[in-house]
Each structure stands twice: as structure tokens, then as C-alpha cells.
Amino acid sequence: MRFKDKKALITGAAGGIGKAIIARLQAEGAVVAASDLDLSGTAADHALTGDLTNAGYADALPQRALDAMGGLDILINNAGIMRRGAVTDSNDEDLRISLAVNVEAPFRLCRAAIPIMAAGGGGAIVNTASCWGVHPGPDHALYCMTKAAIASLTRCMGRDHAHQGIRVNAVCPNEVDTPMLRTGFELRGFNPATAVAELDKTVPIGRIAQPEDIADVVAFLASDDARYMCGALVEVNGGKPVG
DSSP states (O other): OTTTTOEEEEESTTSHHHHHHHHHHHHTTOEEEEESSOOTTOOOSEEOOOOTTSHHHHHHHHHHHHHHHSOOOEEEEOOOOOOOBOGGGOOHHHHHHHHIIIIIHHHHHHHHHHHHHHHTTOEEEEEEOOHHHHSOOTTBHHHHHHHHHHHHHHHHHHHHSGGGTEEEEEEEEOOBOOHHHHHHHHHTTOOHHHHHHHHHTTSTTSSOBOHHHHHHHHHHHHSGGGTTOOSOEEEESTTOOOO
């Protein structure tokens, strides 16, 4: 029960990884407030539905979580969006939404959450970056750029706020078997099951990640087991480098 009496806010809570994080933290005693556009399929203790691209919603979310739960010890910035293609294949809307979800929203949430955590004696922030942000690959220009930004922000905040008892770290997954991944295959005309099976063959450990593989690392970073980690980027990739 590493999270007994702990209060956690999780964004991107309705996705595959988000649901796994909720389940993991609740199983160890956390009270969870969740954020997403539609939270009808989640099991969070508090549903704070909204659009993270709305600056007012993002700015106010940590305080709303504090009000709902009576505390805020953990922030998981898990919401993310992927736009594929080279720069020349990316339009203004791709740029806007990628920056808004992957960079601006976590920036706003951290900016609002850190004073709350500091006043409460400390806390832990875990950002979802990506191996693609640490080792940029082809045909994902906006995704690599924005995930590199959140990785860099994590390192900066890890140093800037450690003295306040606030640890900021990031998990950096490679491919994860989520509904978003499978929908992406469908949109490109592939059979999702076949495509995932082929993708499994490219990973040294023998399969792409399941959401629980990422959630377990997030839980570790959020817990006192990672008490001496600040500004770390933890790659969870099954041994597969970015292609």
C-alpha cells in the first residue's frame, strides 16, 4: 500500500495507459481524480471532465483536484496526442493540437500543482514523455518535437523543485498496445491484430508493451521507492531502439 492516504491527479485517464495507472494506484491505496474529455469508462474516485487544450481548465485543474480530494500528492501528466508525418506533411492544426496537449497542458498543470504540493510538504510529478522524444525517429516530426520538449521540461523541473520536496520524473515508452495504437492501424488500412503481432517481432523482449507495463513504472516513479530520483527519463522499451 505505497499510496495509502495519497491523492493523485491523472490526465489522459480514459486511455489504455491512463486506466492502467488508475487501477495501479488505487490498488495501493490512492484516491484518484481523473481528467479526460470523456470519463464514463473510468473507475476514478473523482471525474474532472474537460479539455486540456482549454487554458482555463488546465490552469484550474490542480486546485479542483485539491478541492475534491482534500490534498494533492501526485500528478501524472499522461495525456498525449500523436500526429504522424514529416514537417512538410504537417498542417497548422497538427501543430496547434500537438503543442497544446503534449507541451502546454503539462506545463500549465505543473505550474499550478507545484505551489500546492510545496505548501503540503512535497509530492511527485510523473510526465509521460517518449523514447521518440529522447531519440527522435523518422516521420513523426511533431510528436518527436513535443515529446522532446516535455522530456527537457522534466529535467529542468526535477532540478528546480527538488529542494521543495517535489520530485519530477518522466516515463518514456516506445510502442504500447492501446486502443489508440490499434485505431491508428485501422485508419491506415491495416488489420490491428496482425499489425501488433508483426510489431511484436521487432522487440527484443518479444512483444510491445502492455499498458500495465507502463503503469507499473509510473507507480514506481510516483512512490517513495523512487525517493532519490529527480529529473530522470526512464525508457521502457523492451530493448527496442527507435527505428
